[in-house]
Amino acid sequence: MTVQELAGALGTPDVPAQYIVRAHQDQQLAAAVVAPVPVIDLGRLLKHCDGTSDEAAKLRSAIESWGLFMVSNHGVDAVMDDMMAASREFFRQPLEAKQRYTNLISGERFQFEGYGNDRVSSPDQILDWTDRLYLKVEPEDERHVALWPAHPKTFRDALHEFTKKCGGVKDDLLRAMAKLLQLDDDDYFVKHFGERPLTNARCSYYPECPRPELVFGLKPHSDGTVVTVLMVDDRVGGLQVLKDRVWWDVPIVPHTLLMIIGDQTEIMSNGVFRSPVHRVVTNTKKERLSVALDYSVDPEKEIEPSAQLINEKRSALYTKVKVKDYFARNYNDFTQGKMAIDTVKV
């Protein structure tokens, strides 16, 4: 059953036991304070591109404090609106229409791509209060276009354009980050994507939930990506980030893109940049949507800390790992509420 169906069917204020958080009861589930996460003006950042401008300093402080930041002046505005509208329209359709894109082969075998819930890999897995449409966008020749919604008609073009535009923003920011680290090559991260980098899109739908104090929209996790570019609902909050053992609300600034540092950047930067732990909380009043783009190094490649960030004072803090193997680990650990990054720490 999809979470959207569950949410619609619940007459009494209760939710099935699998969704109820048990191990996290001590975590502060409400009353978070808004995190003062800065907005980086991309145009300004690129104009003074020696890595020492005010905007670059702001970027450094945002990454070091929060591991995530918002980006304005990115040139993606019109496409963002199209993408969010198309995603909203997809989830608004009746269940049968969405089930054409199901992530269950023959109704039972789970595949990553398509519409539905997460794979359930153990009976005690705590489920998330969300339905998703998960699609591989790059490499382009690996797209399963049959799983890309034909309705609304704008969906496919919007996703294609949105990914292309955001890919440029991501490269600009990764070059600025290489400068902050004073790496010899500004393209250090960009080049590391390899020949066949992987980009996945995740359109998430979080219905209203009768028991927000017991149920997560998405469990605490860090992203296994290089970076994640996220477009959040500009009407409803829910995303929170962990810092100093306290959960903070991530602010909503309409028309900004949210960049989240992923584990692959943490590894390549030898821990100078860290991937933040974040989660999504639910609410009783309003559904919420988000569209995430996961940018990853070619899964067949290995990643390791940059030799330039290893020295006498700071040894290599992470082991070399094949990206594909890291993903497998990451998914398993996520379902168990554990962090994959801990498995590659020296």
Ligand SMILES: O=C(O)CCC(=O)C(=O)O
């Ligand atoms: O929906 C959101 O705001 C965040 C989603 C997220 O963290 C993820 O999909 O990795």
Ligand SMILES: [Fe+2]
């Ligand atoms: Fe995430």
